[in-house]
Amino acid sequence: MKVHLKVWRQKDAKSKGSMVNYDLDNVDQHMSFLEMMDTLNEQLTLKGEMPVEFDHDCREGICGTCGMMINGQAHGPVPGLTVCQLHMREFKEGDTIYVEPFRAMAFPLKRDLKIDRSAFDRIIQSGGFITANTGMPAEANNLLIVHETAESAFDSAACIGCGACVATCKNSSAALFTSAKISHLAKLPQGEQEAAKRVLKMVSKMDEEGFGHCSNTEACEVKCPQGISVLNIARMNWEFNKASLLH
Amino acid sequence: MNNYIFQSTLSRKNLMAVTGLFLCFFLVIHLLGNLQLLLPANEANASFNSYSALLSGNIFIRLISYVLYFSLIAHAGDALIITLRNRKTAVKYVYDDRKQVSKWYSRNMGVLGTIILVFLVIHFKDFWYVYKFGSLPYDRNGNKDLYVIVVSAFESWWYVVLYVISMLAVGYHLLHGVKSAVRTLGLYHPRYVKYVQLIGTIYSYVITFGFCIIPVYVHLSQFGL
Structure with missing residues (x-):
């Protein structure tokens, strides 16, 4: 499936960030959201661009390392899941997906979607x-x-x-x-x-x-x-x- | 006791909860008094005026009224302090859909509270101030005739609309406020949490309906309905 991504890119804590558009063509609906992000990063790396940095660790929904705002909701639209347990089948062909870091005054942003908790x-x-x-x-x-x-x-x-x-x-x-x-x-x-x-x-x-x-x-x-x-x-x-x- | 407890986010919420619950108690007493306006005109007149005289003459009630004024001011002032801090900690998302997971009135207690505050200024000016400091006619029992003021105020339809809208704001404020206050005080035991919620909801509906029906009834009764 095809998705349009709008991802928050920010170089470091001090610089100003903004949403950047990416189009992904070969997204499998069985991919987890993070695997979809990996696919994006693979493409960016091949193009010689900096990959999107985000926190993740176990990818089994038990460590609490991953977390991002997806379409304006923490961990995405499905309740009771971490981002790594969210799958692309929750989205439709051609969807525009907004990806932002968890924001809070007490959680300073380090880079892209990576925050200091x-x-x-x-x-x-x-x-x-x-x-x-x-x-x-x-x-x-x-x-x-x-x-x-x-x-x-x-x-x-x-x-x-x-x-x-x-x-x-x-x-x-x-x-x-x-x-x-x-x-x-x-x-x-x-x-x-x-x-x-x-x-x-x-x-x-x-x-x-x-x-x-x-x-x-x-x-x-x-x-x-x-x-x-x-x-x-x-x-x-x-x-x-x-x-x-x-x- | 240490100093910190007076500055903590939790103690600020405690003040909100205690003053809020006292105001909830007051609303019950206020509503019970107002229900006399639903009696037939003659009876309502005498009964409502003597009730008002009873309240303003009683030293115990006067002491309670000071607690009430304090509660109103503290509740609003504390809300302002809390809101300012929350403004500081609040963040903006480019795409924000967080509203999906909570009730609109639980997020807008400040807006509802401001509507109630504006209403209170009008309400105090038109009734409380007139009763306390204005010159009022006396009824045949020798009590100040507040009833006439109330009935003539509710003769105009826009005044009734203003009241009903304000009472709806009160209703939504209570719907979130009562259970939120109980939880803030920590009296939210898993065993009776659903009863607290149920009582809070029933209470909010009764208060809102009660206060809405009175101006509408008084307004319609001028046409002999």
Whole structure:
């Protein structure tokens, strides 16, 4: 099939970017979106032009490295997918496809579709961990955790940190990402001890990095490839209010 | 307690939520009072005026009214601060289709709020100010005759239209606001989340319908309908 691409090209963080048109003739509908981008890059390389740079790693939908705005939607039009799991059969012959990077003040653009999401890492570093003694691992069944609690904590832990929630939020809020980590640890006895300190530090870091307020529009939940629930945001707010009043 | 909690994005939203929910509570009381306007004209006149006199004479109600004024100002002021920060963090896409994944009224609370603010200025000027500081005739029970002011205001059709449009703005504001406020406060437990949503939705419909029907009814009753 044939597609017309409009891709954001930007030389580096400082230069001004713009949309550049490309036509691709031999796109197979079974290609993933990234394979289609590879095809484009192959053509560009053969022509001696710089390929379009974009983030990707596992291409199995589990690492959270890839991510771009496709036709104005984070990870493209299909909910619950990362870009690497989006296939060209979702598009029609002759479609014009807009490809842009995830944009946010806290995610500075590095080149083309490549962005710097280390703000997420710094939020995790500020408190998204538990303090444990070193030595031999403890016997797993010493700490009894109800099955439903374990499952619920795991649902929150499923966040892959791709940044689609921020990109799709009208305020560039990182509430879903931050709350997923806070909830994951707050639900388990291992994380409970430091819950108050953690939520205050992580929320403070989140604000400092330049993410906006959460308006509860729930767009993030719809576009999250892992289906992280907005109930995590409610829990973060609860933990934050509790910690603010008691600590 | 540390200093940070007063400047956090979450605490700013807390203020929005608490003041918003108080205003929601006030709307119920306001609506209950206004429903007296649906009584037959004679009864409505006496009942509405004595209710207004009761409210303005009570010291407890007066204290609550200060909380109400504070809530209105804090809600609007906080919204402005939040919006300014969000403006700063918001980004532009060449092709933006993000609207597909959220409700229009959840993204436009500021626009709806501004419509409500403009309405409130008109509403305060025409009724609150007149009642508090204007010279009003007295009814036969010796109460200020607010009823006459209300009925004569709703005689003109454009005033009724203005009210209905403003109430629709209130309705959509509530439809997102109630559940958003509850979530902001973190009272959004997975077990009863659907009840919170249901109550928020029913509440919004009841308030909107209630406040819309009154001016329309008063307007139509001048023609003896």
